[in-house]
Amino acid sequence: MHDGGAEENSTGSDEPSTGALARLRKHWLLTSAVALALLATATTVPIVLADSGEDAPCQEIPASTRALAKNPAAATRALDPGEDLSRYDAVRELLIHENPCGDGGKALGQVVDAATRATGLGKPHTLAQARAAYAVVAAFDDDAVPRGAAPGVARVLAEYVVDANRFLSPDRDAYTPAVDAVGAAPDDTGWTTYGRFLAPHEAHADFECTEPYSDVRADPESLVGELAKDPEAFAILYDAERAYFAYYLERLTGDGADPDYRPGKEKDGSPKPTTTWADIDLEHLTDRIGSLMNHRARYARDGTIPDLAAFDEAVRRHTRGAYQAATRQVSSRPVMGDIAERPVSGPLSGDLTDGRHQLFTVLDAWAKARQVPTERAAQLRQLIDDRYVRALWLTSY
Numbered sequence: 001m002h003d004g005g006a007e008e009n010s011t012g013s014d015e016p017s018t019g020a021l022a023r024l025r026k027h028w029l030l031t032s033a034v035a036l037a038l039l040a041t042a043t044t045v046p047i048v049l050a051d052s053g054e055d056a057p058c059q060e061i062p063a064s065t066r067a068l069a070k071n072p073a074a075a076t077r078a079l080d081p082g083e084d085l086s087r088y089d090a091v092r093e094l095l096i097h098e099n100p101c102g103d104g105g106k107a108l109g110q111v112v113d114a115a116t117r118a119t120g121l122g123k124p125h126t127l128a129q130a131r132a133a134y135a136v137v138a139a140f141d142d143d144a145v146p147r148g149a150a151p152g153v154a155r156v157l158a159e160y161v162v163d164a165n166r167f168l169s170p171d172r173d174a175y176t177p178a179v180d181a182v183g184a185a186p187d188d189t190g191w192t193t194y195g196r197f198l199a200p201h202e203a204h205a206d207f208e209c210t211e212p213y214s215d216v217r218a219d220p221e222s223l224v225g226e227l228a229k230d231p232e233a234f235a236i237l238y239d240a241e242r243a244y245f246a247y248y249l250e251r252l253t254g255d256g257a258d259p260d261y262r263p264g265k266e267k268d269g270s271p272k273p274t275t276t277w278a279d280i281d282l283e284h285l286t287d288r289i290g291s292l293m294n295h296r297a298r299y300a301r302d303g304t305i306p307d308l309a310a311f312d313e314a315v316r317r318h319t320r321g322a323y324q325a326a327t328r329q330v331s332s333r334p335v336m337g338d339i340a341e342r343p344v345s346g347p348l349s350g351d352l353t354d355g356r357h358q359l360f361t362v363l364d365a366w367a368k369a370r371q372v373p374t375e376r377a378a379q380l381r382q383l384i385d386d387r388y389v390r391a392l393w394l395t396s397y
Helices: 018-041 063-070 072-079 088-095 104-116 127-139 150-159 161-166 220-227 231-249 276-302 308-318 355-369 374-394
Strands: 048-050 057-059
Touching: 063 072, 063 104, 072 088, 072 104, 072 127, 088 104, 088 127, 104 127, 104 150, 127 150, 150 161, 150 220, 150 231, 161 231, 161 276, 220 231, 220 276, 231 276, 231 308, 231 355, 276 308, 276 355, 276 374, 355 374
Parallel strands: none
Antiparallel strands: 048 057
16 A cells, blocks of 8 residues: 555566656655745644545644634624625635544534524523524535534524524525514514514524525525435434424414414405414425424435435434424413523434434424314314425425
8 A cells, every 4th residue: 555655666666666766856856935935924724634434535623723613702603794785705714624634523513503502591692693594504505514513503503593594595575694583573563573482682693584696595495405325413303393393383273373473464354374384384394394304304315325224214313203292272482592592391202313203293283282272173183294395295406
């Protein structure tokens, strides 16, 4: 095996060949030139090394970047793209590395988690944290998530599960990557485009934001497709969606309606339905779980997941447990970071990868405990069934 020293010449002598000497001389001159350039500019750049585990050169993650994982406030400042996205290119440069050396990918995942996570249980996201979450999703919109970084990036989407679930498509009417609590507050009918049951003092990432004349896009759905290749990231995302499902149901009325929504009346004087946005939100939530299973099946077919049984075993190992809705209506409006961190209700039962079964188990128990009218319970069951099958078989990325 070649060990990086001089090649043995054709005569079998221990002396290096003329060609080898030329290559060594060229390598020495190049190294000297790079060293002199660095001294002259006094800049710090990532060092490109040959990683023994990869054919392509790897990029060493600077110590200054790694340090951000232990300093959340500094990490937020580093990843905040600004209200006008003027710092987005700098954020992308910090995050995007095709092949980080060693545990560099894991370090990057820890940095994005630190930058976007609320400072503690019950603490709302700040505008800067929400903007950083937007920048993270946008940075990995067109670039692969580095090896080892997927769990950390998945935690960003779990931390902003409400915002990620409301994403439909880029919206030219959304001009900032995040809005404060005032901008996200419900109108006089109790409706807001930023979701239901929002904490009153929390900023929200607006993944639908697009800047005029800019190609910056933040697509959580596309990113989920990339993250789903990693079993730990898959489990984090699946846990967050199932936790959000239980959280959402327990805040509905006994008729399965949004208690805060007061839509008024139709033109003929009849009351408008109060279940419209609850139904839409539950459809979107079901779409996300169905899409996760869609990615799993597709990656098993194309060989991205070479051993499906081993992948599923790893997912279950990283899964926290089951999430059941409370048996009474809950009126609290917790911050987003607490949703995915809610305590589990107990161990999982049944096939974890049968997302429809997992949803029905929670829905049926909630409907029975809350004595939801039979017709409404059946309507919700059909809604979830339709959307899950649609997402599982028709979603294409």
